[in-house]
Amino acid sequence: MEINVKKKPDLEFQAFYVFFLIASIQIGVGILGVPRIVYLEAEHDGWISILLSYFYIVLVVWTMIYILRQYKNADILGIQVDLFGKWIGKILGTIYLIYFTIGLLSILITYIEVVKVYIFPDMDNYILGGLLLILAIYTVLGGIRIVVGVCFIFFFLTQWVHLLLIQPILNFDILHFQPVLKASFNEIVSGAKSTSYTMMGFELLFFIYPFIQNKQKTNKATQTAIGFSAAKTLVLTVVAIGYFNASQLTRREWPVLDLYKLQTFSFVERFDYVVVAEWMMVVIPNIVIFMWVITYGAKRLFQISQKTTLYIVAIILFICIILISDHFFIHKIIDLSSAIGLWIVYVYPFLLLPWVWIKNRSRKRKGNEKHAKA
Amino acid sequence: MQKLKIFPLLALFTFLAACVQTQELETLGIINARGVDLYEESSDELLETTLIVFQFDIQHSAMTNTIIERGKTIKGARKRAGYHMSYNLVPGQISVEMFGRELAERGLSSYLNGLVRDARDNETAYFAITDSTAKEVLTAGQENVAINIGQYLQNLIEKEMNDGRLPETSITHFDHMHTEIGIDPVLPIIDLVNNKPTLTGLAVFQEDKYVDRISMKDALLVNLMKKTLKDTRIEITLPAKPFAPYIQFDPKVDVEEISLMLTILKGKSKISLTDKENLQYETDINLRMNLNEISRSIKINEKNFKLLEKEIEKSLKKDYETLLNKLQEINSDVIGYGKYYAATLREKDLTNEEWREKFPEISVKYNVKVKIVNHGTIM
Amino acid sequence: MRGSGSNDKNIFPMKIEELEKLLKNRFENNPDLSFTVYDHENKKIAVFFISYIVETQWVHESLVKTLLEGNEPWTNKAILNNIPLAEAEKKKKLQELLDGLLIGKVFVYIEGEDAALSYLLLKKEKRSLVQAETESLVLGPKVGFTESLITNLNMIRWNIRSENLVMEKYTVGKQEPREVRLVYIKSVANTSDINTMRQRLTELDIDNVDDSSVLMQYLEDSSRSIFPQFLSTELPDRFCYSISRGRIGVLVENSPTSIIAPSTFFSFFESTEDLYMRWNVGSFLRILRYLSFLLSTLLTPIYVSVVTFHYEIIPTSLLVNLGQSRAAVPFPPILEVLILELLIELLRESGARLPTKVGQTIGIVGGVVIGTAAVEAGITSNVLLIVVALSALASFTAPNYLMGTTARLIRFPMIFLAGTLGIVGIVYGMSFLVVHLLKLTSLGRPYLAPIYPFRWEDLNKVIFRLPNDFQNKRFISYRPKKAIRYSKKDARKKRDIDE
Missing domain, CATH: 3.30.420 (Nucleotidyltransferase; domain 5)
Known part of the structure; x- marks a missing residue:
């Protein structure tokens, strides 16, 4: 396996699009429930938890980019093979792929559950699951350029939803945040930990890095993206805590959707239906990116053609979607996904860093020896 | 390839139709x-x-x-x-x-x-x-x-x-x-x-x-504590005595009260907990109003305009105090003084039972400020 | 037939009788083949052509008359020097003879010479220049292309008077060859685009092309898509507008429709009129067209989804009327909509096929009488009648007929999705549409440019029509050779008040 990725130049995209890729993948279904999850841990100081987790992610992203910059044009799969040898490298790569598959599954089933709760209680899972997977296949067949395009366009198509927050913001109650820092430091940290599922997704950078045209701008684009996602999460959480009281917030599974529910207009009586349906446009980029990463990763690791992986993964996911409809089981999958993610996404880059240093040093030494001999 | 994409879709459509309850x-x-x-x-x-x-x-x-x-x-x-x-x-x-x-x-x-x-x-x-x-x-x-x-x-x-x-x-x-x-x-x-x-x-x-x-009037008073009011009409009854010298036309007819119809252009309130231990609150109420109607014709000049404002302030203050007394009597805190108390508690959360015990004991100082901006075409 | 070995051989010199036999044989003894032999100064001279596609008067006056009046024995050289006609060519092969006869050439053969001479004296029936039928402008030149390629080229030349205007000539069709012209401005158009188009034209291996619209479908990137990827227009005005902005045009003989490539989704909503209007009016009209595209694809699906699934969304005041009018209808909403949509499509189609005067009557009869009767008979609700009429009306606003028909057709899958999955289905359909548009290319250029790939400079040209000093560049997503169209050096000087 090549450590650096060789790809056709027309597959490259500008660093500017990295913002949309990362921002799209970070904001998916997780954000719908995040105010509640954070509140359960850190109560009304949850916003501090989100800031905390943002600062942590800034560090992680910085580390990731540092690691990537040590190579010319490599992705994490290549780097792992370079550092740990062929076997361990590939096993680690496979773990990434499994993690992505579980992540994709959790997104799909969560969205289907939301639709079932809010719009069609008697809908079968396979209908929406099948439709979404067909769309994902159709998109991924177009390759990375189309995937990036979907993220880019759908990002703009979904931003209007925030206008619906006006009503809850008008009924905002600042007293809900007092006294500040009531929660202990531990509670705030565990609140930050609980946002991990929502904020995940920037690990994608490890995979798309070789495709970026102007790599020197990657850091700026990625940092803006995580800043944007964190700000969005923060705003939604602050509005939710400000609007709902403690008992409401802890009882509601998806407080963000309930926030959107409040706005009424003369021409549309209930906006929650529109928002739940519209949220599909938030979910589709997620599905598509994950799907692409899985197919691409399988090709890098095992030289399986992307089309084969695409169809096989879609069929596996489809079967899983049919089988899983129990609410608590869905939560188990989300928990599993966030548990794996916590290690892979938030801790692993730091573990990788010393290895990269060691490797670099030995490489330099070898280079020096060669020089000396010459 | 294209056929492959369309067929599953068509197949789905056909049995989609029966799947969701219409x-x-x-x-x-x-x-x-x-x-x-x-x-x-x-x-x-x-x-x-x-x-x-x-x-x-x-x-x-x-x-x-x-x-x-x-x-x-x-x-x-x-x-x-x-x-x-x-x-x-x-x-x-x-x-x-x-x-x-x-x-x-x-x-x-x-x-x-x-x-x-x-x-x-x-x-x-x-x-x-x-x-x-x-x-x-x-x-x-x-x-x-x-x-x-x-x-x-x-x-x-x-x-x-x-x-x-x-x-x-x-x-x-x-x-x-x-x-x-x-x-x-x-x-x-x-x-x-x-x-x-x-x-x-x-x-x-x-x-x-x-x-x-x-009453509905109290409802307005409660609402004023909950949010900023704009363009709201309010009727206020004042004792006629202080205005006796200014009543025009038939000053001999003896009336006890004067009714005013006013529009609140902007009404704001601010609650603050001044003394946490003794549960003392202060509530500032600022009203900018327009005068629409008076039941008795009163000659208006700068001096008695101030008087009018003062009297309205007094009357509103009294209304609020009566309202609070009633609420304390029935032990229902619809204005939300408890929230301000809860926001200061750092060690533990306030419970409802606790507040039910405390609410009848609170004392509130109402500072009402009224400014009449406009009084129509008649002096 | 074409390209078989014997046709490519040099057949001259040969006996005149043999030549006559050969040609008559090839044309299946067609009585229209005029083959006359003159004896002049002991030399046999044959003049042959197909009678009705040649200006016979010219043949007699300029050619035969001169031939017979001369008093020397004619040779090819002498003819070339003495006959007052341009475009003489020497033809030696049988195939050249056959092709030449078909496009209106007159041949002269002097027995014993090693080549026949040909003169282009074609006569072509053509209609006069009239206003374009399918596209119309309120402002600006209104004349349309005609079936005559010569006339069309003539109009373009007069429009774009530039020595950089290139009109490359190609022949498409193996069995029925047809002249195709590739038109572009060399100093502006992107070279790789020109090469792509050239390649597609030359590599097209086909027996015959019926019309430019057919040729367009062969040249397109994805002929299976519902969206047209090349712009087609009947207006020389629009054609030249696109050419001068660096696109490539294709004209086909005998077709009044020209092809413009590459084009984006948005260029189908563009009209030259936007430029002729003031910028604010132009922008308004353009936004109106985008809106009407959305309206025509989404309005009826929304009705179906709301009435079938989401009664909660309807405002209470509207609910009463809607419910009342729905109560009389025996069909489920999706069927009701399909019936009415079908009705409208029928009206539209019959209106388009019938002569103008009858067509108008059909429109009024259909719209007013059938619509009212349908509501009274309880087949449809009156709210739906408005919705369907509105969406039909909206589909007409697209300046391009092809995009208008696309909008008509997209509506149907959308209605199905709305009828099965309600608003979720509509959003799904929209998402699918966006992905599909993203995947399309036009001449290898992304169809959704400049939205994706994103180009800020082009965005204002596409969504709005901003004042000219904001639009000094060409559409740079197509990478034209010359990006700047209008130098705005002096256009916007910042001045203080009272300066």
């Missing part, structure tokens, strides 16, 4: 207003619900139908109402939910729970209380109001709310208020006056239980 408009009996009363003849029939239902039929020109049915829960009663209707009863368009007083005295939270749990229910509908039974108000109202009673009530509440005379009363808001620690909810009371449903006051709750009622 709710075709003409097959639905759309509940527009619902009244719930206590009814206790047997334990099986705890509640009596009155449903005002839209149903669409070519033969009948009258579309609104009233259905009265009993059941253990609201949803159960709805199910039983469905037994004698060819339409599918659906609750997604309820605009007003009305409760009889007896039921409200027992507490509304269990009914609320069901409404909030079902994501398909309309959370922006309004709650209202009636002193008689909801059944009476809805059925009599349906007969005596030209338009549909559900829409009538909705428009009535909405209008008063937009004008600032009525605090927010939607389901979400009620749910918010009754679960929030340190504040109690209020709901409008709608009674039959001359057989017409009329807003007669504001119901005051202790958590989810009805305890007492206050």
Whole structure:
């Protein structure tokens, strides 16, 4: 396996699009429930938890980019093979792929559950699951350029939803945040930990890095993206805590959707239906990116053609979607996904860093020896 | 390749059609207003619900139908109402939910729970209380109001709310208020006056239980504490004595009171907890008003204008103090002083019971400031 | 037939009788083949052509008359020097003879010479210049292309008077060859685009092309898509507008429709009129067109979804009317909509096929009488009648007929999705549409440019029509050779008040 990725130049995209890729993948279904999850841990100081987790992610992203910059044009799969040898490298790569598959599954089933709760209680899972997977296949067949395009366009198509927050913001109650820092430091940290599922997704950078045209701008684009996602999460959480009281917030599974529910207009009586349906446009980029990463990763690791992986993964996911409809089981999958993610996404880059240093040093030494001999 | 993409889609479409339950408009009996009363003849029939239902039929020109049915829960009663209707009863368009007083005295939270749990229910509908039974108000109202009673009530509440005379009363808001620690909810009371449903006051709750009622004027005072008012009309009665020298035309006629009609251009309030230990509060109220009407003709100049403002301030202050006394007496904190207290507690959370003990002891100092900006064309 | 070995051989010199036999044989003894032999100064001279595609008067006056009046024995050289006709060519092969006869050439063969001489004296029936039928402008030149390629080229030349205007000539069709012209401005158009188009034209291996619209479908990137990827227009005005902005045009003989490539989704909503209007009016009209595209694809699906699934969304005041009118209808909403849509499509189609005067009557009869009757008979609700009429009306606003028909057709899958999955289905359909548009290319250029790939400079040209000093560049997503169209050096000087 090549450590650096060789790809056709027309597959490259500008660093500017990295913002949309990362921002799209970070904001998916997780954000719908995040105010509640954070509140359960850190109560009304949850916003501090989100800031905390943002600062942590800034560090992680910085580390990731540092690691990537040590190579010319490599992705994490290549780097792992370079550092740990062929076997361990590939096993680690496979773990990434499994993690992505579980992540994709959790997104799909969560969205289907939301639709079932809010719009069609008697809908079968396979209908929406099948439709979404067909769309994902159709998109991924177009390759990375189309995937990036979907993220880019759908990002703009979904931003209007925030206008619906006006009503809850008008009924905002600042007293809900007092006294500040009531929660202990531990509670705030565990609140930050609980946002991990929502904020995940920037690990994608490890995979798309070789495709970026102007790599020197990657850091700026990625940092803006995580800043944007964190700000969005923060705003939604602050509005939710400000609007709902403690008992409401802890009882509601998806407080963000309930926030959107409040706005009424003369021409549309209930906006929650529109928002739940519209949220599909938030979910589709997620599905598509994950799907692409899985197919691409399988090709890098095992030289399986992307089309084969695409169809096989879609069929596996489809079967899983049919089988899983129990609410608590869905939560188990989300928990599993966030548990794996916590290690892979938030801790692993730091573990990788010393290895990269060691490797670099030995490489330099070898280079020096060669020089000396010459 | 293209065929591969289209075929699964087509195949899906064909059996998609049967998979999701349709709710075709003409097959639905759309509940527009619902009244719930206590009814206790047997334990099986705890509640009596009155449903005002839209149903669409070519033969009948009258579309609104009233259905009265009993059941253990609201949803159960709805199910039983469905037994004698060819339409599918659906609750997604309820605009007003009305409760009889007896039921409200027992507490509304269990009914609320069901409404909030079902994501398909309309959370922006309004709650209202009636002193008689909801059944009476809805059925009599349906007969005596030209338009549909559900829409009538909705428009009535909405209008008063937009004008600032009525605090927010939607389901979400009620749910918010009754679960929030340190504040109690209020709901409008709608009674039959001359057989017409009329807003007669504001119901005051202790958590989810009805305890007492206050007048519509007090409702405005409560609302002023909850939000900033704009363009709200208010009637204030002042003692006539201080103005005696300025009364024009027939100063000999002896009157005790002068009534003023004023528009609040902007009314703001600010509550602060000055002494946490002794529970002393200070409430600043700032009002910019327009003078619209005076029951007696008074000569207006700069000096007595100030006097007028002072008198209004005094009168409002008195009103607030009376209101607070009444609220403390019935132990219901609809203004939300408890929230300010809770916001200062660092070690533990405030509980409702705690606040019920403390609320009657609080003392509030009202600082009312009135500025009359405009008084029309007459001096 | 074409390209078989014997046709490519040099057949001259040969006996005149043999030549006559050969040609008559090839043309299946067609009586229209005029083959006259003159004896002049002991030399046999044959003049042959197909009678009705040649200006016979010219043949007699300029050619035969001169031939017979001369008093020397004619040779090819002498003819070339003495006959007052341009465009003489020597033809030696049988195939050249056959092709030449078919496009209106007159041949002269002097027995014993090693080549026949040909003169182009074609006569072509053509209609006069009239206003374009399918596209119309309120402002600006209104004349349309005609079936005559010569006339069309003539109009373009007069429009774009530039020595950089290139009109490359190609022949497409093996069995029935047809002249195709590739038109572009060399100093502006992108070279790789030109090469792509050239390649597609030359590599097209086909027996015959019926019309430019058919040729367009062969040249397109994805002929299976519902969206047209090349712009087609009947207006020389629009054609030249696109050419001068660096696009490539294709004209086909005998077709009044020209092809413009590459084009984006948005260029189908562009009209030259936007430029002729003031910028604010132009922008308004353009936004109106985008809106009407959305309206025409989404309005009826929304009706279906709301009436079938989401009664909660309808405002209470509207609910009563809607329910009342629905109550009389015996069909489920999706069927009701399909019936009415079908009705409208029928009206539209019959209106388009019938002569103008009858067509108008059909429109009024259909719209007013059938519509009212349908509501009274309880087949449709009156709210739906408005919705369908509005969406039909909206589909007409697209300046391009092809995009208008696309909008008509997209509506149907959308209605199905709305009828099965309600608003979720509509959003799904929209998402699918966006992905599909993203995947499309036009001449290898992304169809959704400049939205994706994103180009800020082009965005204002596409969504709005901003004042000219904001639009000094060409559409740079297509990478034209010359990006700047209008130098704005002096256009916007910042001045203080009272300066």
